[in-house]
Amino acid sequence: MNDSTHGIRIRPGSLDDAPAILGMLDAAVVWMNDRGNTEQWGTTPYSQKPGEVAQVERYMSENAPYIAMVDGVTAGALVLGSGPNPQMPIAPAGEPERYVRLLVSNRQYAGLGIGAALLAHAAEETRRAGVKLLRVDCWAGGGGELVAFYERNGFTPTDRFLSESWPGQVLAQRVG
Numbered sequence: 001m002n003d004s005t006h007g008i009r010i011r012p013g014s015l016d017d018a019p020a021i022l023g024m025l026d027a028a029v030v031w032m033n034d035r036g037n038t039e040q041w042g043t044t045p046y047s048q049k050p051g052e053v054a055q056v057e058r059y060m061s062e063n064a065p066y067i068a069m070v071d072g073v074t075a076g077a078l079v080l081g082s083g084p085n086p087q088m089p090i091a092p093a094g095e096p097e098r099y100v101r102l103l104v105s106n107r108q109y110a111g112l113g114i115g116a117a118l119l120a121h122a123a124e125e126t127r128r129a130g131v132k133l134l135r136v137d138c139w140a141g142g143g144g145e146l147v148a149f150y151e152r153n154g155f156t157p158t159d160r161f162l163s164e165s166w167p168g169q170v171l172a173q174r175v176g
Contacts, residue, residue, distance in 0.1 A: 008117045013065030013077060018056050020067075020074040022047040024104045025056070031107050039166070040139045040146075059102055066121055068105070068114050076105035076114035080122050084137060089161050090170055093133055098126040100136035119153045123175045132176040137161070140169035147171070 013021075025046035033043055046052050059065065059079040068076035079102040084090040100122055105114040126134045136155060138146045147157060147169050155171035162168065 007070055008075065008112065008114060009069045010066050010117065010121045011069060013060060013067040013079075015057060015060045017065065017067050017074065017077065018053075018060050021056055021060070021077045021102075021104065022053060024074070024077065024106050025052075027107050028104055037142055039141050056102075063101055064125065066118060066125075068118055070109055070112065070114075073108075074106060075109040075112070076103075076118055078103050078118035078122055080125060084135070084170075088137060088168075089163055090137055090168075091159070093135060093172075095133055096131045097133040097135055098122065098129065098131050100134070103136070115149065116153050119150075123154070123173065126175045130176075132174060134173045134175050135170060137168050137170045140167045 025041075029041050029043070029046055032040055042049075059081075062081075064080040066078045066080070067074055068078075078100060081099045081101045083092055083097060083099050085101055100119070103115055103118060105118075123134055126132075134155075135158075136150060138150060140147055140160060150171045151157070155173045157169055158172050159170045160168065161170065
């Protein structure tokens with residue numbers, strides 16, 4: 001997929017992209033902490049949390065990763081799975097689905113619509129697979145900004161959940 005407005009190109013990802021994704025996750029932790037959000041992902045860099053490097057590597061090798069590129073630089077990533085992360089307290093949909101397991105963008109490209117482009121690509125990939133339901137879960141704390149982001153991108157809130165005292169929201173989008 002190409003987004004000629006901002007020069008966003010989306011390509012399939014691979015295990016080779018894991019270091020760039022970990023770098024974006026680490027930068028996101030710093031950015032969130034600088035904004036006073038220490039609840040969502042804590043204060044420890046993502047790449048230094050036990051098991052998280054292996055988790056990203058599994059995402060890249062066991063799911064469908066997509067990488068957003070801007071001028072040859074990794075600007076974002078999305079990982080699409082066939083259901084929610086089994087470690088999360090989220091019920092299966094009861095029908096075939098695609099599930100956004102990870103969405104992160106490079107803060108240097110904030111405002112270009114990287115996340116929106118990746119979500120649109122996920123919806124298209126879901127349709128292409130003949131699946132009608134795309135879901136995602138996110139942190140529902142703070143002022144609800146993350147839930148609002150997904151709503152602006154065509155998702156509707158469904159179930160709320162609590163994961164290790166972390167308030168979460170599942171959102172769904174019908175794509176076909």
